[in-house]
Amino acid sequence: MAISPTSWISPLFWLTIVLILVSSIPCYSADPDLLQDFCVGDVKAAITINGFPCKPASEVTPDDFFFDGLSKEGNTSNRYGMSLTPGNVLSFPGLNTLGISMNRVDFAPGGLNPPHSHPRATESGVVIKGRLLVGFTTTSNVFHSKVLTAGQMFVVPKGLVHFQKNVGKGKALIYTAFNSHLPGAAILATTLFGATPAIPNDVLTQAFQVEEEVVNEMKAKFST
Numbered sequence: 001m002a003i004s005p006t007s008w009i010s011p012l013f014w015l016t017i018v019l020i021l022v023s024s025i026p027c028y029s030a031d032p033d034l035l036q037d038f039c040v041g042d043v044k045a046a047i048t049i050n051g052f053p054c055k056p057a058s059e060v061t062p063d064d065f066f067f068d069g070l071s072k073e074g075n076t077s078n079r080y081g082m083s084l085t086p087g088n089v090l091s092f093p094g095l096n097t098l099g100i101s102m103n104r105v106d107f108a109p110g111g112l113n114p115p116h117s118h119p120r121a122t123e124s125g126v127v128i129k130g131r132l133l134v135g136f137t138t139t140s141n142v143f144h145s146k147v148l149t150a151g152q153m154f155v156v157p158k159g160l161v162h163f164q165k166n167v168g169k170g171k172a173l174i175y176t177a178f179n180s181h182l183p184g185a186a187i188l189a190t191t192l193f194g195a196t197p198a199i200p201n202d203v204l205t206q207a208f209q210v211e212e213e214v215v216n217e218m219k220a221k222f223s224t
């Protein structure tokens with residue numbers, strides 16, 4: 001029996017579509033999928049891998065899966081009037097490889113969590129107390145923002161630059177959640193003006209179209 005061109009091209013076509021779909025699946029998850037129930041991180045291990053090696057299961061205790069680091073109010077007596085307490089794999093090694101983490105952020109009146117981005121995670125957050133202006137910009141430079149109060153939630157898509165500012169009269173508090181055990185944060189002011197070694201002045205004057213005095217002033221404020 002003669003094979004018509006379409007009867008064998010068609011399966012190839014569908015196989016190609018399936019392969020394209022399968023190869024794109026990893027794009028939907030931030031951290032890789034688990035290979036075991038848990039892997040309590042040995043965050044002080046001498047070897048480095050993508051993540052942390054697992055503590056031997058025989059040494060794992062219930063305490064490895066609980067963390068009280070987010071229960072205390074942070075000290076907001078600093079230039080931003082803000083205190084960030086991370087509940088990530090470094091402070092809570094039980095999160096290792098699980099693909100999630102949370103932060104607590106306290107704000108004094110007027111306090112600011114300055115513009116930053118998380119290279120490895122989408123962020124969602126809920127306001128527990130106070131009144132906060134929450135915003136992010138897209139890669140098309142569209143600014144999305146809203147003032148939120150207790151119980152209200154927000155989302156910041158992965159990698160986009162965002163901030164929160166306390167616009168209420170009293171203190172404010174949010175808890176944020178991430179689809180990474182270590183979302184990372186590039187804080188724009190420090191990543192550009194506080195890098196070590198420093199980014200050359202001519203790069204920054206040209207990038208921001210300002211005089212060198214402005215760059216020097218920024219570097220003086222953010223160098224560490």
Ligand SMILES: *[C@@H]1O[C@H](CO)[C@@H](O)[C@H](O)[C@H]1NC(C)=O
Nearest residue numbers: 073074075076077078079083
């Ligand atoms: C908060 O931080 C400031 C500045 O570092 C310090 O002077 C103050 O003692 C701290 N307050 C508390 C309650 O720890």
